[in-house]
Amino acid sequence: MEKEGKRRERKNLIALTGAAAILAVAVNFAVAALNTHFKNRKKKVVPGSNVQINLSASEILKLADHIVAKSKEVHDAIASVPLDKVTYANAILPLAELEAKQFPLIQSCVLPKLVSSSEDVRKASIEAERRIDAHVSTCSKREDVYRVIKAFTTRGDLNCSEVKRFAHCLVQDFERNGLNLTSTKREELQRLKAHINELSLRYIRNLNDDTSFLLFHDTELVGLPQEFLKSLDKSENGAFKIVLKSHHVSPILEQCKVGTTRKAVSVAYGRRSEVNLSVLEKMIELRHKLARLLGYTNYAEYNINIRMAQSSTKVLEFLEKISASLTESASKELCILKELKRKEEGEFPFGIEDLPYYVKRFQEQQFDLDFGVIKQFFPVSLVLSGIFKICQDLFGLRFEEVTEADVWHQDVQFFSVFDLSSGELLGYFYLDIYTREGKYGRTCVVSLQNGSWIDNIKQMPVALLISQLQKDIDGNSGLLRFSQVVNLFHEFGHVVHHICNRAPFARFSGIHLDPDFVEIPSLVLENWCYESRSLKLISGFHQDITKPIEDDICKSLKRWRCSYSALKLKQEILYCLFDQIIHSTENVDMTGLFKHLHSKVMLGLPMLEGTNPASCFPRTAIGYEASCYSRIWSEVFATDIFSTKFQDDIFNQKAGMHFRNKVLAPGGAKDPLEILSDFLGREPSIQAFVDSKAHSI
Numbered sequence: 190m191e192k193e194g195k196r197r198e199r200k201n202l203i204a205l206t207g208a209a210a211i212l213a214v215a216v217n218f219a220v221a222a223l224n225t226h227f228k229n230r231k232k233k234v235v236p237g238s239n240v241q242i243n244l245s246a247s248e249i250l251k252l253a254d255h256i257v258a259k260s261k262e263v264h265d266a267i268a269s270v271p272l273d274k275v276t277y278a279n280a281i282l283p284l285a286e287l288e289a290k291q292f293p294l295i296q297s298c299v300l301p302k303l304v305s306s307s308e309d310v311r312k313a314s315i316e317a318e319r320r321i322d323a324h325v326s327t328c329s330k331r332e333d334v335y336r337v338i339k340a341f342t343t344r345g346d347l348n349c350s351e352v353k354r355f356a357h358c359l360v361q362d363f364e365r366n367g368l369n370l371t372s373t374k375r376e377e378l379q380r381l382k383a384h385i386n387e388l389s390l391r392y393i394r395n396l397n398d399d400t401s402f403l404l405f406h407d408t409e410l411v412g413l414p415q416e417f418l419k420s421l422d423k424s425e426n427g428a429f430k431i432v433l434k435s436h437h438v439s440p441i442l443e444q445c446k447v448g449t450t451r452k453a454v455s456v457a458y459g460r461r462s463e464v465n466l467s468v469l470e471k472m473i474e475l476r477h478k479l480a481r482l483l484g485y486t487n488y489a490e491y492n493i494n495i496r497m498a499q500s501s502t503k504v505l506e507f508l509e510k511i512s513a514s515l516t517e518s519a520s521k522e523l524c525i526l527k528e529l530k531r532k533e534e535g536e537f538p539f540g541i542e543d544l545p546y547y548v549k550r551f552q553e554q555q556f557d558l559d560f561g562v563i564k565q566f567f568p569v570s571l572v573l574s575g576i577f578k579i580c581q582d583l584f585g586l587r588f589e590e591v592t593e594a595d596v597w598h599q600d601v602q603f604f605s606v607f608d609l610s611s612g613e614l615l616g617y618f619y620l621d622i623y624t625r626e627g628k629y630g631r632t633c634v635v636s637l638q639n640g641s642w643i644d645n646i647k648q649m650p651v652a653l654l655i656s657q658l659q660k661d662i663d664g665n666s667g668l669l670r671f672s673q674v675v676n677l678f679h680e681f682g683h684v685v686h687h688i689c690n691r692a693p694f695a696r697f698s699g700i701h702l703d704p705d706f707v708e709i710p711s712l713v714l715e716n717w718c719y720e721s722r723s724l725k726l727i728s729g730f731h732q733d734i735t736k737p738i739e740d741d742i743c744k745s746l747k748r749w750r751c752s753y754s755a756l757k758l759k760q761e762i763l764y765c766l767f768d769q770i771i772h773s774t775e776n777v778d779m780t781g782l783f784k785h786l787h788s789k790v791m792l793g794l795p796m797l798e799g800t801n802p803a804s805c806f807p808r809t810a811i812g813y814e815a816s817c818y819s820r821i822w823s824e825v826f827a828t829d830i831f832s833t834k835f836q837d838d839i840f841n842q843k844a845g846m847h848f849r850n851k852v853l854a855p856g857g858a859k860d861p862l863e864i865l866s867d868f869l870g871r872e873p874s875i876q877a878f879v880d881s882k883a884h885s886i
Contacts, residue, residue, distance in 0.1 A: 235594055235603075237649035238617055239290070240637045241297040242597050246313035253298050253317035256291055257324040263287045268333035272340040280341050281356055285643050289695035293638035293651065295321055300637065303629040303655060304597055304621055311627065335363040351858050355694050361495065365483065374482055381479045388472045389811040395462045396807060403457055404428035405450060412446035433461050442545040448534050452797075455542035459800025466779065466803040469810050476814065477775055489773035489815040496816070497705035497861040501773040504818050507875075508769065511821065512762045512790055514879040518755035523792055525551065526756075541787075541794050544760070548753045556749045558742070560671055566728040566738040567674050568666035569622070569658055575727030576681050579717055583845035584685060584853075585609040591617075598625065600660065606688045616640060616650035616688040622677075623660040623667075632656040632676050634683035639699035640690055650698060652687040654680055666731050671746070674727065675718045682711030689849050692856030699856070705819050706861035710852060712827035713835075719747040720839050755882045758821070763790040764806045765818040772815035779803070825878040826865060832877035833869055 244252065263283050270279050298321065301307075302314035328334070338359045347353040363369075367378040404424050417440055422430040431437050431454060441454045473488070480491035489501035498504050526547040527539045533550075552558075577588045587607040594603040602620040607613060619637070621628075633655055640650035656677065659667035669677070683700050686707075692698040700707055717723040721744070725737040766786055771777050779802050787796035803810065808817055830852075834844045851868040865873045 235591065235617060237614070237647070238638060238651050239293040239648075240300075240651050241294070242300065242595060244297065244301065244310075246307075246309045249298050249301060249310065249313040249317045250320075252294060253320045256294050256298070256321060260287060260291060260324060260328065264328055264331060264334050267337050268331065270337050272336065275337055275340045275344075277341070277352060280337050281352060281359075282644060284338075284359065285355060285641075285694055285696075289639065289641040289643055289648055292636075292695055296635070296637045300635070300653070301597075303635065304601075306598070306625065306627050308627070329362060329366045330368070332368055335360070335368040338363070351693055351697075354858060355696060358696065365495075367483065370482070378479065378482055381475050381482070385472060385475050385479070388468055388475070392465050392468045392472070392803075392807070392810045395465050395468065396804070399433065399461045401433045401457060401461050403431045403433075403453060405431060409447050409450045410441075410445055412444050413440060414444070417444075433458050439545075442542065443549050445546065446533075448530075448537060448543065451546060452540060452542045455540075456797050456800060459797055459805050461801075461804050463801050463804070465807075465810070466801050469803040470779065472810060473771055473777075474775075476772065487773045487775070489769060492772070492815040495703075496819075497703050498818070498822060501769060501815070504769055504822075505766070505773075507822065507825075508762050508766050508818055511825065511875060511879070512759060512766075514875070515755040515759055515762075515882055516792070518883050519759050520792055522753050522756040523794075526753075539794070541760075541791065541797060544756065548757065552749060552752055555752065556745045558745050558749055563671050563738070563742060563746075564668050565731050567669040567671065568661075568729065568731045568734065569669055570661065570666060571729050571734055572669055572674055572677060572727045573620075573622075575723075576678055578726055579723055579840075580681070580685055581609060582840055583842060584689065584849045585842065585846055586615070586685070586688075587612075597621075600625070614649070616652070618652040618654060618684050618688065620654050622654065622656040622658050624657040628657065629655055630657055632673075632680055634680050634687065634700065636687060636699035636701060639695040639701075640687075640692070641695040641698055642691075642693045643695075648695070650687050650690060652684050652700075654684055656680070668731055671718075675715055678718050678727075679711045679715050682714035683707075685714075686710045686853050689853035690856040691854040692858040694858065697857030702857045703861050704816065705822050706864070708820070708823040709827045709830070709865075710848075712823055713830050713848075715827075716831045716835070717839060719743075719750050723839055751881060758882065759790055759792075761821065763787060764809070765821065766790065767802060767806065768809040768813070768817040769815060771809070825875050826873045828878040828881055829873050829875070830865070830869065832881070 241252070267280055267283055298317035299314060301310045302318065305311050305314065338356060342353075342356045342360055347356070367375040370378065406428050407418070410418065410429060418429065421437075424430060431441060433454075438454055438458050442451055445451055445454075476488035476491075480486070480488040483491060485491040485494065487501070489504070493499060493501055493504060498507070523539075526543070529547050529550055530537065530539050530543055539547075580586050581588065585608060587609045589605045589607065591603045591605055596603055596619065598621065600621070600623045604618055604620070606615045606617065608615055635653040635655060636650075637653050638648065638651035641648045658669065658673065658677075661667050687698075687700050690698045690700075718727075721740055724743045724746070728738040730736040763786055767779075767783055770782060770786075771779060783802040783805070784796045787794070806817075813819070830848075834848065835841060838844070848868065852864055855864050859867075862873070
């Protein structure tokens, strides 16, 4: 096979070593971005990628119908296998191959709704996704296929642990859809799911339809920026209109100097959509019924059973242990905040509504950080080239732009990723990071094709990093806020995880992994955004990139990251405990529970009278029910990994390669706790996380 280097007419090679090389990388990266002309690209099929891009609306719908037809054909064939003739070859392998081959085709249908500039194409993409989802739902309820797979798992000769795990996951999916129940109970399960979905939609609709607002005069909004005030609507008497949405509420709570205003907004925000309390109560009642029908004691056990945490009891113990370990640090923080309020507002009691404002005030006083100035050190192209350099040196990866590859917009870049030592091609990823009309508005990573190695056939992983960043304009580089730098590094961590994943089955590859585990590697990598050595590699003053960010700023950013984290984390734990308890206990007085937890966890600070816990924390209603703890869980074990393996030497390639091979490579083919224990040489611990919060002030 001809080498990749001989098949390309032009390369943008990012494989330099040594700290000085970063400047050359940055220039190379920027020049390539400016000089690439979409219309002159030589379109080329990428070896190993089955992702189809630039499909027309009709082609998308045709592909969706083909996907459904082929899937039905495979499922029908499996269903026809006599139960006494079931083998890996006729039952498991066809499904494994189907998942591997069809996932990139499914993503080819779904991708346009995220990135296409054509409204017709986006509509076709949405319709295609609807058709595919409907078919997947039908397949998940096929009792004939379930019986065949179940028959395979009852055999005693499952010597391959990966095949055994794959078959177990197939059975588990079927049984969580009620396939092991009687037809009567199965019908009841579907009714419960439909009712829960209807209530979820009603809950969200109630929040979205809420038009509540408050009126304030300028004397009540002291401290808010003029540009924010200018953006507000006014009443007939000239009062400013504050709607009870986060884009208005957050600035008020963080910047308004008037305590009565902050409290009024907090109370009103916590009372919105009061009808949702009864909606949430009914939803949780039905979730418990669903869980019991499937053989679980409560909904929390049903939801956590397939996650790294494994049980609700373990989650509650984890949250309470973290909360207790933070009490001393949080108490010190609260004393300082109370004193700040006394000096600024007099002898008024400190309430929970004061927390965002006085944390921000403390940070302003303690840290000489002007984030407007800091932004000037983070040109987009330089940050990206720095991230490439760090991942190259740490994980032994080489990134190479494929300039002649077909893409859906001239701003999109496509990269091959190679093992730096052997030259082996590991996978591909697209970068679609610049803002444009009609594009998905958040920063995220999308799996386009999962890697696999099935029946001696290798399939390359393909990922997409999508964002809405400001592009270089007229020679002036687009600049990133520091929060965007951290976010970009986090998401690139998912790209690296996706590419380095070596799981044999597509189901265990990519980043569709245990939610308690999948964020851990990216949270580990966020640490490089706060270390001086790595910050200098991803920074450079936009008018002279030879001048990286200063050491004093680096040190302040690291201190700022942890400042007042104990008190803020306790507040998050409060909501996580509330979520876990209502989903593990029946007939709970939610308002009473929230009031009790608030006083206990938040060091005696009372809950705002009259507020509605259903509005205070809507994630517990839909999307993160019984799993709100997961972000803290991931952060705790990410801290353990970084402090144990990287804190003393952030560019320790031996540790980096060990991380790549032991944590990133297995994917979902191994138990997450086993993965972390294997890497650390012991079971994961909360101690490093607790220690990091002890120095938050």
